Each structure stands twice: as structure tokens, then as C-alpha cells.
Amino acid sequence: MGSRYIIGLILLLIISGVYITITFENKYVRIEIAGSTSVQPVAEKLAKAYMEKHPNVKIDVQGGGSGLGIRSVSQGIIDIGTSSKELKADEKKGLEEYLIGKEGIIIAVNLNNPVNDLRLEQLRNIFSGKITNWKEVGGADGKINVVTREDGSGTRKAFEDIVMGKKNKIRSDAIVQTSTESVKLAVKQDPNAIGFVSLAHMSADVKALKTEGIYPSLQTVADGSYKIQRPFIFLSKGEPERLVKDFIDWVLSPEGQKIVEEEKIVPAK
Amino acid sequence: MTKSKNEFIIEKGLLITALSSIVIIALIIIFIFIEGLPAMESYGPINFIFGLDWSPSDNQFGVFPMIIGSLGITALSLLMAVPLGLFCAMFLAEVAPNSMRKILKPTIQTLAGIPSVVYGFFGLIILVPIMREQFGGTGFSMLTASIILTVMILPIIISVSEDALRSVPHEYKEASLALGATHWQTIKNVIFPAAIPGIITSIILGMGRAIGETLAIIMVAGNVVQIPHSIFDPVRALTSNIAIEMGYATGIHYNALFATGIVLFLMIIILLIFANYLHYKKKVTIGGGYL
Numbered sequence: 001m002g003s004r005y006i007i008g009l010i011l012l013l014i015i016s017g018v019y020i021t022i023t024f025e026n027k028y029v030r031i032e033i034a035g036s037t038s039v040q041p042v043a044e045k046l047a048k049a050y051m052e053k054h055p056n057v058k059i060d061v062q063g064g065g066s067g068l069g070i071r072s073v074s075q076g077i078i079d080i081g082t083s084s085k086e087l088k089a090d091e092k093k094g095l096e097e098y099l100i101g102k103e104g105i106i107i108a109v110n111l112n113n114p115v116n117d118l119r120l121e122q123l124r125n126i127f128s129g130k131i132t133n134w135k136e137v138g139g140a141d142g143k144i145n146v147v148t149r150e151d152g153s154g155t156r157k158a159f160e161d162i163v164m165g166k167k168n169k170i171r172s173d174a175i176v177q178t179s180t181e182s183v184k185l186a187v188k189q190d191p192n193a194i195g196f197v198s199l200a201h202m203s204a205d206v207k208a209l210k211t212e213g214i215y216p217s218l219q220t221v222a223d224g225s226y227k228i229q230r231p232f233i234f235l236s237k238g239e240p241e242r243l244v245k246d247f248i249d250w251v252l253s254p255e256g257q258k259i260v261e262e263e264k265i266v267p268a269k
Numbered sequence: 270m271t272k273s274k275n276e277f278i279i280e281k282g283l284l285i286t287a288l289s290s291i292v293i294i295a296l297i298i299i300f301i302f303i304e305g306l307p308a309m310e311s312y313g314p315i316n317f318i319f320g321l322d323w324s325p326s327d328n329q330f331g332v333f334p335m336i337i338g339s340l341g342i343t344a345l346s347l348l349m350a351v352p353l354g355l356f357c358a359m360f361l362a363e364v365a366p367n368s369m370r371k372i373l374k375p376t377i378q379t380l381a382g383i384p385s386v387v388y389g390f391f392g393l394i395i396l397v398p399i400m401r402e403q404f405g406g407t408g409f410s411m412l413t414a415s416i417i418l419t420v421m422i423l424p425i426i427i428s429v430s431e432d433a434l435r436s437v438p439h440e441y442k443e444a445s446l447a448l449g450a451t452h453w454q455t456i457k458n459v460i461f462p463a464a465i466p467g468i469i470t471s472i473i474l475g476m477g478r479a480i481g482e483t484l485a486i487i488m489v490a491g492n493v494v495q496i497p498h499s500i501f502d503p504v505r506a507l508t509s510n511i512a513i514e515m516g517y518a519t520g521i522h523y524n525a526l527f528a529t530g531i532v533l534f535l536m537i538i539i540l541l542i543f544a545n546y547l548h549y550k551k552k553v554t555i556g557g558g559y560l
Contacts (some may be wrong), residue, residue: 065516145407150492151325152517172324175409175503176492178513182393189398190407 028055029243034062035069035082036154037179038103038198039232042263043082046251049259057243066154070095073235079244081235084154085161098234098248101257101265104199104221105159105228108184108206110191115139117210120227123163126194129171134192146174147186147195155180158230159196196228200264222266232265301534305527312521317528323494325514325522332529334496336536338504341411341497342486343479346418351472353419354426358471361427362434363456381424389488392417397489404501409491412500417485422475429474433467434460465551473544480537483508507533 033043040063047059064072066083070091073081087097107123109115115138118126125131126144135141148170149156156170164170177183183195188205199216202208208216211228220226234248250256257267309317312330320331357377361370392413401408437460445455461468483506491503492513505513511526511533518526 063516067517067519071519147407150513150517152514169324173493173495173503175407176505176513178487178492182488185393186397186407186409190401193407 028058031057031059031080031244031247032062032078033059033080033082034064034072034078035235036066036084036232037063038084038154038200039069039082041200042101042232042260042265045259045263046256049256050247050250057247059247065152066157067152070235073237076237079236079240080248083233083235084230085157086231087233087235094237096236096238096240098236098252099231099268100234100251101232101260101268102221102229103232103265104216104218104226105155105162105196105230106199106202106216107194107209107211107228108187108197108202109194109209110187111205111207112191113139113207115209117213119212120163123211124165124168127164127170127174128168129173142192145190145193146171147177147183147193148174149180149183149196150176150178154230155196155198159228162228162230202264218261218264218266229266298534301527301530304524305529305531306524308521308524308528309531312525312528317525318532321496323510325518325525328521330521330525330528332507332510332532334494335505335507335510335529336532337496338411338490339480339506339508339533339536341500341504342414342418342490342506343476345411345415345500346422346479347472347476349415349419350422350426350475354423354471354475355430355468357423357427358430358434358468359456359461362431363452363460377424377427380420381428385421385482385485386488388417388421389485392485392489400501406501407491407503409489409503410501411490411497411504414486414490414504414506415500417489418479418482421482421485422478425478426471426475429471430464430468433464433471436467437463466548469544469548469551473541473548476540476544477537480533480540481508483512487512507536 031047033047040061044061047061051057051059066085069078069081069083070087071081072078074091074093074095081095084103087095107118113134115134118137122131122137126137127146127148129146131137132144133141134144149159160170175186177186177195180197180201183197184201184203184206187193187195197206199218199221202216210216211226214220214226216226216228221229234251236244236248239245240248251260252268260267308330312320317330317332318336319333320329321333322329322331323334361373365373396413396416397408399408400406400410400413404410404412441459441463442455445459446452450458486506487509490506490509492505492509493503494505494510495502497504507529510529514522515526
């Protein structure tokens with residue numbers, strides 16, 4: 001029996017020893033970022049570049065959605081919340097906002113779809129269900145399959161605000177996909193589908209439509225001529241701590257903004 | 270340390286581990302009810318359960334279409350998986366030569382080990398386009414989800430009912446064959462009826478998996494909140510509803526998602542009670558009572 005106690009004691013010593021060494025070596029500073037899944041990829045790129053320059057800083061970037069980002073930062077759980085939609089007045093309370101960039105939302109259709117250009121009104125009617133056949137907007141005869149995002153998604157919110165307006169709702173029988181990539185996949189596979197994805201996720205396997213005659217690009221988003229766009233925002237609770245502030249300042253510096261631009265997001269400055 | 274003291278410690282230790290699972294379940298149930306009941310109360314339990322409109326941004330929380338969605342997907346997949354699974358189990362237990370069983374068994378077990386996201390992805394890439402070309406619409410449908418679920422619950426039904434068929438006492442089979450029955454008559458009239466309680470257990474387990482599956486369903490069911498008019502219509506399951514919107518939900522919407530969990534919980538309890546009743550009843554009438 002005695003030898004077991006000794007072994008147990010030694011184990012305990014080793015464990016506490018390791019624990020102490022780890023906590024003592026743990027000298028770097030952590031910055032926690034969470035929020036919009038649309039902002040996540042660019043925030044990760046920014047964090048990686050920043051950590052390479054500042055090895056003593058460790059930045060964790062998580063998703064969860066704009067709502068979660070706003071909620072967590074105002075509860076003080078995280079250092080920086082990210083949002084891809086404008087904040088409502090009651091959400092803004094006590095929060096500092098930093099616009100890091102603007103992003104276009106693309107109306108995507110199948111590559112085989114002959115339609116090239118839709119007016120905002122036509123889009124509104126398609127997504128609300130008043131137009132149900134491609135033939136009504138100059139395409140081939142075929143039922144329009146509307147693909148949307150889930151309620152709460154930042155991309156959907158921005159799309160609703162800009163395209164649908166207050167009175168119109170996206171038709172309730174539209175297929176709901178839970179990520180940008182799955183919307184693209186659904187559109188890529190279905191010749192009659194239409195969906196919306198962010199400009200940063202645009203790729204050659206789906207076709208981007210012009211709206212009101214303007215093709216979505218970094219330039220048309222920047223000068224405001226492409227209407228379907230939304231802000232990317234960093235949020236902090238009150239005035240951020242010095243290290244967090246350093247990071248945000250760096251993101252807004254030319255160096256940080258260059259990384260933002262590389263991610264196909266229009267820099268704020 | 271004396272022997273009796275040792276025994277005492279082990280007995281109590283085992284008791285505590287057994288109790289801990291009950292405590293954990295009780296805590297989860299309490300938590301779900303605390304979080305979910307406010308939404309049910311403020312929206313009205315009847316409106317919540319039988320409401321047809323789910324639109325959190327307009328404060329509409331009716332989960333009835335999703336109850337139908339969950340039940341529909343589960344029923345349809347059981348309809349496909351039960352006959353397939355039972356015949357496969359019969360084949361494995363009674364007909365298959367040993368060499369074949371050695372290949373089939375591990376294959377079926379592998380099927381059970383594949384993560385649900387892989388099934389979902391397979392469905393999204395392969396099955397959805399096929400369904401669209403064959404049956405029109407978008408390809409995202411109740412049927413598509415059921416087919417994926419069928420493949421997911423098959424291994425459970427096959428392996429549990431095979432065990433049930435195998436544990437029917439050998440004397441039964443010998444007696445039947447001695448009376449001049451053919452092999453198929455023996456399986457149909459003796460072995461299968463004697464194994465029914467175990468087979469019902471396999472179906473209960475399969476049903477549990479089907480009704481609780483989330484990720485694969487989200488990827489192929491289309492997630493539209495509507496009562497389907499045909500099996501080719503897209504639907505949303507209760508589990509999907511929670512998973513899709515949890516990240517965004519605040520306030521009453523958040524509570525409503527927990528209330529969705531309560532509905533799901535009650536549904537599973539009702540189905541389990543029904544299935545267990547069937548299980549119990551069959552056990553008595555057969556009189557085998559082995560499984």
C-alpha cells in the first residue's frame with residue numbers, strides 16, 4: 001500500500017511542476033476576437049500577420065455570427081467583437097466601432113444561366129416570390145429556385161436591408177443554406193438557382209450578376225455605385241486596452257488595410 | 270484496510286458513478302426547461318407547438334412544420350431502413366456462409382463509424398443533383414434527407430437485430446427443422462418471432478439516431494419551414510432549427526430555440542414510451558423472454 005502512495009505523490013508533484021512551468025512561461029498577451037463568420041477569414045489573416053510581427057501577442061479568432069460578436073463584446077467576454085451589419089441603436093450602447101472595410105454582396109446564378117443583369121426591383125420580386133420564372137426577366141423558361149441564408153446571417157440581413165426593404169420578405173419556401181460555400185454549391189449545381197454570396201467568396205464556378213447595370217468589383221463597391229454592400233466592423237467595449245488598441249490601429253494602418261484589400265474587401269481608408 | 274471496508278468503498282464508488290449519469294441528465298433537462306419555458310409561456314404553448322409560422326425577426330415562433338418535418342424524415346427513413354436492415358440481418362445470421370460474414374460485418378461496422386458530416390457532404394454533392402434531375406425541384410427534399418438517414422441507421426438496425434436473431438436458442442431452430450419446416454419457414458415462423466423484442470430495440474435505437482441527427486439533415490433537407498405537400502418538398506427538422514439559428518439568437522428567440530429542444534425532448538419521450546410498450550407487449554405474448 002505504501003508504495004502506491006509514494007507513486008501518487010510523485011505524480012502529483014510532476015503534474016503541479018508542469019502546471020507551474022506552463023503558467024510561468026505563458027507570458028504572451030491574448031486577444032480574443034469573435035463574431036461574424038464573414039469577417040472571420042480576414043480577421044484570421046490580420047491576426048496571423050500581426051502575430052508574426054509581435055510574437056508576444058496571441059490572437060484567437062472565432063466565428064459565431066454578428067449577433068454573438070456584439071453580445072460577447074458588450075458582456076466583456078471577448079476583447080474585440082466583429083460585425084458585418086450596421087448596429088442598431090440599442091446594440092451600440094457602450095461600444096466603440098471601427099470600420100475596417102466594406103464588402104459587396106454578389107447575386108450569383110448558374111454559369112449556364114443567360115441572364116446577366118437584374119434591376120433591384122426585379123431582384124426584390126424574385127426573392128419575394130412575385131417573379132417565379134426566369135423567362136419573366138429575360139432568361140430561359142424555368143422555375144426560379146431561390147437559395148437564401150438562415151435568419152440571423154449577416155449576409156442575409158444586409159441583403160434584406162438593401163434589396164428587400166422593410167415591407168418585402170424573402171419567400172418562405174426558399175431553400176435555406178447555412179454557409180456561403182453551400183449557397184455557392186447549390187447555385188453551381190442547379191441551372192435555375194439564384195442566391196447571394198459575399199464578394200470575397202466569389203469564384204469562377206458561379207456567375208455574378210450586374211445589378212442596375214453595375215458589375216460588382218472592389219472598385220464599384222468602393223465608389224458606392226454597386227449598391228449591395230455592407231460594412232465590416234470591429235467593436236470594443238469602451239476605450240480598448242493598450243495592446244488591443246495597438247492591434248486595431250495596425251489594422252487601420254496602410255499595412256493592415258493592404259491585407260484587408262488582398263481578401264477582396266474594400267479598405268475603409 | 271480490511272476486506273469489508275474495501276468492499277464498502279467499491280460499492281459506494283460504483284453507486285456514485287451510476288448516479289452521476291442520472292444527475293447529469295437531470296441537470297440537462299432542468300437547464301433546457303429553465304431556458305425554454307419563458308418562450309413557451311410568453312408565446313403560449315399551444316401557439317408555439319401548433320403555430321405554422323416560424324419567423325424570429327417578426328417574433329413568430331411556431332414549430333409545427335418542423336415537428337412534421339422531423340417526424341416525416343424519421344418515418345420515411347425507417348420505412349426504408351427497417352425492411353432492408355431486417356433482411357440483411359436475417360441473411361447475416363442465418364444464410365450467409367462464414368467467409369462472407371467476415372467481409373460483410375466489418376463493412377457494416379465501418380458504415381456506422383463514418384461521421385455524419387461526411388454523409389451530409391456526400392448527399393449534398395452526389396444525391397441532391399441526382400434527385401433534382403430525376404424528380405425536379407431543387408433536389409433538397411425530405412426524401413433526400415431520408416435516404417441519407419437510411420444509410421446512417423442501417424448499421425444499427427442490422428447489427429442489433431442480427432444479435433437478436435443469433436441469440437434465439439438453437440433448440441427452437443432444431444425443433445422446427447425436425448418437424449419438417451424448410452429453412453425459410455423456420456426463419457419466418459420461429460426465429461424471427463422469437464427475436465422480435467430485440468428487433469424492436471434495434472428499431473428504437475435507429476429511430477433515436479434518425480430523430481436526433483442534425484448536421485447531415487441540414488446539408489440536404491433544404492431547411493425550409495413549411496409543411497411538406499409531398500416527399501419531394503424541402504423541410505426543416507427540429508434539430509436543424511436549433512443548430513442553424515443558435516449562433517444568432519438573442520432574447521426570446523434564444524429561449525424559443527430551447528423551447529424547440531423541449532418539444533424535441535417530449536417527442537422523443539413519447540416515441541420511446543410507445544416503443545417500449547410495444548417491446549414489453551411482444552415479450553409477454555411470445556413468451557420467449559430472452560431478449
